Amino acid sequence: MKLSCYHTHTVFCDGADTVDAMCAAAARKGFSALGFSAHAPLPLPSAWHLDASRLDEYRAAVRAAAEAYRGRLEVYLGLEIDYIEGMNGPADPKWKAAGLDYSIGSVHYLIPPNGAAPFTVDGPYEEWARGVTDGYGGDAEAAAAAYWKAVAAMVRDGGFDFVGHLDLIKKNNRGAGAPLSFDPEGARYREAALEAVEEIAARGTLVEINTGGLNRGSVSECYPSPWLLGELRKRNARVVVNADAHRTDHLDGHYDEARRALRAAGFDRTAMLLGGRWAEEALD
Numbered sequence: 001m002k003l004s005c006y007h008t009h010t011v012f013c014d015g016a017d018t019v020d021a022m023c024a025a026a027a028r029k030g031f032s033a034l035g036f037s038a039h040a041p042l043p044l045p046s047a048w049h050l051d052a053s054r055l056d057e058y059r060a061a062v063r064a065a066a067e068a069y070r071g072r073l074e075v076y077l078g079l080e081i082d083y084i085e086g087m088n089g090p091a092d093p094k095w096k097a098a099g100l101d102y103s104i105g106s107v108h109y110l111i112p113p114n115g116a117a118p119f120t121v122d123g124p125y126e127e128w129a130r131g132v133t134d135g136y137g138g139d140a141e142a143a144a145a146a147y148w149k150a151v152a153a154m155v156r157d158g159g160f161d162f163v164g165h166l167d168l169i170k171k172n173n174r175g176a177g178a179p180l181s182f183d184p185e186g187a188r189y190r191e192a193a194l195e196a197v198e199e200i201a202a203r204g205t206l207v208e209i210n211t212g213g214l215n216r217g218s219v220s221e222c223y224p225s226p227w228l229l230g231e232l233r234k235r236n237a238r239v240v241v242n243a244d245a246h247r248t249d250h251l252d253g254h255y256d257e258a259r260r261a262l263r264a265a266g267f268d269r270t271a272m273l274l275g276g277r278w279a280e281e282a283l284d
């Protein structure tokens with residue numbers, strides 16, 4: 001099957017390699033397409049987002065690479081845009097004006113309802129533990145439900161091409177019974193997740209299967225989990241395989257595992273952005 005990745009970070013945000021190095025590696029691996037998705041500038045202090053002052057430079061670097069690789073590798077300009085309720089989201093018209101080929105909608109941050117500081121669920125465990133303790137009185141089930149509510153709201157608002165790492169919230173979860181953890185098989189968690197899945201199904205929103213957690217050793221399976229892939233398949237959702245690559249050697253990392261998980265859930269095709277449009281390719 002054709003190889004592609006539309007979830008790719010570089011030195012413009014928190015990746016280790018340059019746009020050119022990523023393109024060279026993708027071409028070497030025989031990729032058909034590579035899409036860049038820097039963490040979009042954010043109205044919060046952050047060390048891992050593209051600085052707003054460098055957006056033009058980022059755009060120019062990706063466009064120059066697209067030109068340099070014309071005929072060998074399709075190169076696309078994208079952003080991974082944070083949905084943070086009331087603060088930032090892919091539906092903001094300013095992203096339309098940015099001239100992107102596509103964008104990813106992702107929830108990394110939770111805003112606790114009690115006024116505690118926003119925190120990312122994608123950070124180290126200590127940040128999750130502090131956020132759940134200060135923001136949700138130690139109730140990780142409540143934090144997880146808030147995450148899924150944010151995903152559902154983001155999908156309703158739209159403005160992006162696919163949902164990033166659907167169940168990222170599991171990254172710091174240590175399992176049923178552990179402190180500051182939730183039960184991923186519990187009714188409360190599953191109901192909250194299914195509400196987001198229903199929004200995805202109702203809108204035909206594209207969802208990625210993301211091997212980034214496997215590539216970086218932070219989780220033992222793809223995002224989303226097998227049961228969620230099954231629920232998505234039941235509702236005829238479309239999926240795109242991505243590595244959430246932060247370095248050249250992540251580019252097709254664990255793709256075999258992603259394909260196995262998709263087949264096990266009953267998928268026989270994936271979506272790819274080729275020739276400037278999203279189309280379905282057989283998963284063989």
Ligand SMILES: [Zn+2]
Pocket residue numbers: 080106108164165
């Ligand atoms: Zn992300």
Ligand SMILES: [Zn+2]
Pocket residue numbers: 007009080244
């Ligand atoms: Zn990412």
